[in-house]
Amino acid sequence: MTFRKLSFPFQERKKVEQALPFELEEELMGDLAETAYSVQIQSTTEQHSEALVLLIGRKRLQQLQQLCLERDLIIRNVDCAAHALYRSKIFDNSTTIETQDLFQIYIGSDESFVNTIHEKRLDEIKIFPNQIPVILQKHFSTENLLAAFLQSFAKHPDGVDNADGDSAQNEAFIQLKEELRWLCAQLTLYLRIKNFSSESQIEVYGIFGPMIKWDGLKFSIRSFPLPEAEAFAERSVEDPDFIGTSEESVKDGILTISQTDVKAPDTLEELLVEAKQRERSDEKTQTSDDQITTTPSEEKKKNRPSSGVLESINPQTSLLSLIERKHWGVLGELRKKTEIILESHRLSLYYENTPWRRILLRNRVAFAAAASLIIIISAGFVWNTITQLDLLHQEIVRGERLVQTELRQVLPNTSASGVNAMLMELEEKIELRKAYIKNSKSFEKRDYHNLSFLKNISALLSEDAPFQVDSLEYAPERFSISGTIDSYDSLQILKNNLQEIKEFKGRRI
Secondary structure, eight states: OEEEEEEESOOOHHHHHHHHHHHHHHHOSSOGGGEEEEEEEEEOSSSOEEEEEEEEEHHHHHHHHHHHHHTTOOOOOBOOHHHHHHHHHHTOTTOOOOSSEEEEEEEOSSOEEEEEEETTEEEEEEEOOOSHHHHHHHHOOTTSOHHHHHHHHHHOOTTOSSOSSOHHHHHHHHHHHHHHHHHHHHHHHHHHHTTOOTTOEEEEESTTGGGEEEOSSOEEEOOSSOTTHHHHHHHTOOOHHHHHHHHHHHHHHHHHHHHSOOOOOOSHHHHHHHHHHHHHHHHHHHHHHHHHHHHHHHHHHHHSOOOGGGGGSOGGGSGGGGTTOOOSSTHHHHTTOHHHHHSOOTTOSBOOSSOHHHHHHHTHHHHHHHHHHHHHHHHHHHHHHHHHHHHHHHHHHHHHHHHHHHHHHHOTTOOOOSHHHHHHHHHHHHHHHHHHHHHHHHHHTOOOHHHHHHHHHHTSSOTTSOEEEEEEEEOSSOEEEEEEESOHHHHHHHHHHHHHSGGGTTOOO
C-alpha cells in the first residue's frame, strides 16, 4: 500500500478527479490499471487544492476479497494502518493536538511509517520498508505471547554476539537492533527534511517504539538491556491457574460447539439475528474475562515489590506501556477504538455494505434457476413483441394500399406514387376549390345598383308597347332619357311609372 499527495491549481472536485489519473501515471512505476486507489480532496487556498491518494495492488485486493469470501467473512473496511492511526488521534476527544505539527511514528512488527499532521490535517504518510517483519517471521512465531518476546529482547545485552541461550535467537536480536539503528537514522533525516522544530510534537507507537529515544536532535536506539526489563518481566507474569482454567473452558466450549448442530443462516434476516446474538455473547464473555482478570492483577499489585529503577522512567515511553498489550501489529494501538477501523470513509479502499456475495454462493442453484426463468420469460416477451410489431407493419402496408386505391379514384391523372404525395396533391386541389367557391359567393353578394335601375326602367312599359332608348343619363340631381315611343299615351304611362320608382318619388318629371 502506498500514499501520494498531489496538488492542483483548481478546487473543482470534478476537474481534480478528471486530472488525477494522468498525474498518478507519472507518479507510479507500474500501470495504473493494475492499481486500485481512493482519494480525498481538500482545499488549501482560494485557488488550489490537494488530493490525498491511497493505492493498493488490484490483484492483492482481489486475493483479500477471495480469502474473506472463502472464510465467510464480511469486509467492513480496507484501510491503511497509518490513516487509521491518524483518525484515532483526531477523533479522540480525550486528547488534543497542542502544537501545529505532530509526527506519529510507528515501528511495529508489520511495518514502519510516520504520519505528518499539520494543523490537524494529514499532510503526508512516509513509509519506511525494512526487514523487521521478515526477521520476526523467520525466527519468531506471532502466535506466541508478545510479552515473552519483549522480555527476551529487552534483556538481550549490547555487544554480545553469543549470549546465553539460542544462538539463532541471539542473531535475530542483533539483526533487529541493526534495523532499529537504520530506522533511527531514517527518521532523523526525515524530521530534518520536514523542518522539525521545538514546537513540534512527536508520538511513538508500536512494539519497538520504546526501544528508541529522541534527544531533541536525533533518534537513537536505547542501551540494552533496558532498565525496566526486570519490572516488565515481573508485571507480565501470568497466573498459571487462570491459564489452565481458561484453556479448559476454551476446550469445553469447542467440544460443545462441535457436538451441536450449527445451521448456517440462509437469509439476510437470519444473518442479522445471528450477528446480534454474537455481539451479545461477546459482550458477556468480555465482562466475565474482565471480572476474572481483575482480582489476580490487584493481588499482584499488592504483593509486587517496588523497584527503584522505575522512578526515573516514564511509563508512557518505556517498555512498561506494553504490559497489557497482546497484539503484535497496529491493532495494539487501536484495540480500544476498533470502530474507527470498521467505519468507511473517503480513503477506504474497499468495503461491503451487505453480504450479498455470501447469500449468492449459498443459494446459487436457486439464483441460477430464477435467472434462467427470467431469461426465458424475457425472451418470450421479446419474441411476442417482435411478432406483434410484424403484424402491425403488415396492417399498415395493407391500409396504405387501400388508401392509394381510393385516392387514385379521386385523382385519376395524378403522377404521384406515394400516399403522402397523393394526399398533398389532393389537399392542394381542395384548397383551390375552396378559393373558387369563396370568390363565387362574394360575387353573388355584391350590390349592382345600376343594373337594378336599368331593369326597373325596362319594366316600365309592357312588352306590347315598343320603345327605343337612344341615350340615358342618370345623376343624383338630373335624369334624362331620349328615344322614340309609338304614342303619346305610352309616353304618359312611362312618366307615371317613373314616379313609382323609388329614385323618382316626389320629383317633377
